[in-house]
Amino acid sequence: MSYEELLTETAQANEQVVVMTAENRALVRNLPAILGKRFIDTGITEQTMIGAAAGLALRGRIPVVHALAAFLTMRAFEFIRTDVGIPALPVKLSGFIPGLLSDANGPTHQAIEDISLLRGIPNMTVYAPADEDDLIKMLPCIWSSPAPAYTRINIRKPVYQHSEYTPGQAETICEGADVTILTYGLLFEQAFAATELLKAEGLSIGLVNMRSLKPVDEQVILKAAKSTAVVVVEDHFVTGGLYTIVAEVLLKHQQTADVLPVSLSEKWFRPGLLPDVLQHEGFTGKQIADRIFAHLTKGKNPSQLLYPQLED
Structure with a gap:
């Protein structure tokens, strides 16, 4: 339909x-x-x-x-x-x-x-x-x-068949101990691809489709905070969007987490065809996976890495 x-x-x-x-x-x-x-x-x-x-x-x-x-x-x-x-x-x-x-x-x-x-x-x-x-x-x-x-409004064809919607509740696609990715909208597709790439490298990756940003599912954010890192993927300015929402929820509940934003910073994106925009702004599945892996392994000896290279 x-x-x-x-x-x-x-x-x-x-x-x-x-x-x-x-x-x-x-x-x-x-x-x-x-x-x-x-x-x-x-x-x-x-x-x-x-x-x-x-x-x-x-x-x-x-x-x-x-x-x-x-x-x-x-x-x-x-x-x-x-x-x-x-x-x-x-x-x-x-x-x-x-x-x-x-x-x-x-x-x-x-x-x-x-x-x-x-x-x-x-x-x-x-x-x-x-x-x-x-x-x-x-x-x-x-x-x-x-x-x-x-x-x-988002009428792109799905890469995943979603569960029925319960008002105010996020959709947990999978759970992970190393990283939980929180995302919404268009970039769910790329976050899903990044999840599959990182799983293939032996990492424990969770993925959550937030669906509702107000009201927001606070419990799913608090659960994500138990992962080694939380990654917020959104096509929105880093200020005021999901990254800010996550910060507000963690502060409200007096919890801390290692949170990596994959968002737009203090600039608008460069216009182009969507695949080119995703590539230029660093939002492809592979680019997201690369950033997550670099964040997880920062400061480690390269010989210890599980993920020496991701293929396009």
């Missing part, structure tokens, strides 16, 4: 669902003919769309709104905070091409601070599915919740 098919099925089953877009119909091209007046395109006016969605939500509707993630979360931020977050209205924000999925676009179109922005709004919930399979399994819970929600 695709995103559009799920949304069509949901809207046909519940007449309170209204689909809105700020001239971003890539995910919902067929819905105007199906939903009629329950499909609203406000044009390139993200602020107006959010204000209208809040008004509809006050009248019992469930608006599912669509825009490019960068414009949805930044251009309309005050409207999301004030009109949706403060009154805790069930407006469902679908952010298209978030993170590195905005591969061909420059900084103005890159949503790599979106999680930091949206999770800072009281009452807002924040989700980042790993791929289309994960997305379809998560959205029914997200849309049926009374809480406002932001979802990083």
Whole structure:
């Protein structure tokens, strides 16, 4: 099932669902003919769309709104905070091409601070599915919740068949004593590849698909902290995203851990085709595995290494 098919099925089953877009119909091209007046395109006016969605939500509707993630979360931020977050209205924000999925676009179109922005709004919930399979399994819970929600939309084909989604819970793919990788969204695919490479070298590697970043699964983070190292892999600025969330959880529970961030630092990524962006920014499975191995073996004699070379 695709995103559009799920949304069509949901809207046909519940007449309170209204689909809105700020001239971003890539995910919902067929819905105007199906939903009629329950499909609203406000044009390139993200602020107006959010204000209208809040008004509809006050009248019992469930608006599912669509825009490019960068414009949805930044251009309309005050409207999301004030009109949706403060009154805790069930407006469902679908952010298209978030993170590195905005591969061909420059900084103005890159949503790599979106999680930091949206999770800072009281009452807002924040989700980042790993791929289309994960997305379809998560959205029914997200849309049926009374809480406002932001979802990083990800329709890439899966490399792993995900478990059913339980609200607020992460998905543990495997457990490991040497390293636990915490990740979400697009980079789950690369973290999965890195896990397989490191396992082949005899290391005990855990992998967790976080799924929900607010609420966050604190117990899975605390369990990961028992590994020799925790690695956070995310296509987001290191400030305010999962790396910061992990730090907050550890501090809250007065625990420490060796945490390695594989994130974007203080710069936007260089535009290009997605494989080239991943390579240039150091996010391929092999590059992630290399960084993890280098971190684990820092200061050791090369003759002691299990992992002298990884093949491309």
